[in-house]
Amino acid sequence: MTAEIITIGDEILIGQIVDSNSAFIARELNLIGISVCQITSVQDEQEHILAALQDASKRANVVILTGGLGPTKDDVTKYTFANYFDDELVLNEKVLAHIEELFSKYKKTPISDLNREQALLPSKSIALHNKYGTAAGMWMEKDKIVYISLPGVPYEMKNLMEVEVIPRLREKFHRPFIYHKTILTRGEGESAIANKLAAWEDRLPKHIKLAYLPDLGSVRLRLSGKGDHEEELIYSVEKEVEGLYELLGDIIADEQEEDEKIAVQISKLLTAQKKFLSAAESCTGGALAAEFTTHPGASSCFKGGIVSYATQAKSEVLHVRGELIEKYSVVSAEVAEAMARNAKKMFKTDYAISTTGNAGPTKGDSDAEVGTVYIGLATPEKVYSKKFIFGNSRDQVVKQTVQKAYEMILKEITGEVRN
Incomplete structure (x- = not known):
């Protein structure tokens, strides 16, 4: 059971935006047993879209397009759809009513003919209700292949995938089960681990595959199994995981049924413990808090953060004593610990994390070398920091x-601190 994703838009091809839609769609399809065999990006031109549709029809059971469904003249997807299916565009009254309702509720500008034309859809298509936008999704079938067209706006596309597309695909197709198990390792690089696993990997059953997913300071090993019988599939994958523990037990840090970011793990643990976290950031410029609050449920354990980027902000906002900064510099263990301690007090949290360092390209307010970073952590019992050298990028x-x-937060709240 295979699918192909086609993303439409010149903005992707010139690097103006990053194609995050394909990653989301592929992940959602994988969860229901549909494997993505190819992802293609094409221009907003009929000939390119038609060629991509024709090529995809040779490989896939499901073809999903995103983009090219707006009110402007360069959005040609539905016209191409009509061409590909030898169809004509007709007015869909339900879609028109939805567009008019959106304008009456949320738009200050009057509805235009271009907006109304978005209710013109191929007569053979099933309109997929776009709760958040004016461009309806479309579902069409030809030669036992399902073709789905979705808007390119990420939040509109995601809602359509979750509410309209996935339930319909579940109902239409018999799909195999897919089971993933991810093992997180720390302390060795990808090549060293691959050498240890070479013979074991050669003996893996054909229905199980191993993928190496290197990250900063860690390597995730993802075992993926596919089969018709769920219980047998899970059992066979878990048996192979036992082999991994025999070979890599000393560097295995964690295991997950699905890939789960460390920020999500922390959020779940803090929520379960009814504990709270805050942050005081300098060299990371808010990136730590931004990553944490991207995930749903963060408000149940994260109270807030301060970006004290300039030395003055550390003194005036975070109340780090001036003599401390003058004596040790802004990039120091002492300042990192003071930042964490004060953030914990200001936000009244159980834990507080701080970052201060020289990210480059110049040294800034400190003589510390570029790449030098101190991370401070305040816990219910203590405050400490660690120094790192991260290079010049x-x-x-x-x-x-x-x-x-x-990683410091996770080790602390799970009781695995190694000072």
């Missing part, structure tokens, strides 16, 4: 600082 310094900060 500004982007990587920030990313690695956020990752290490999360």
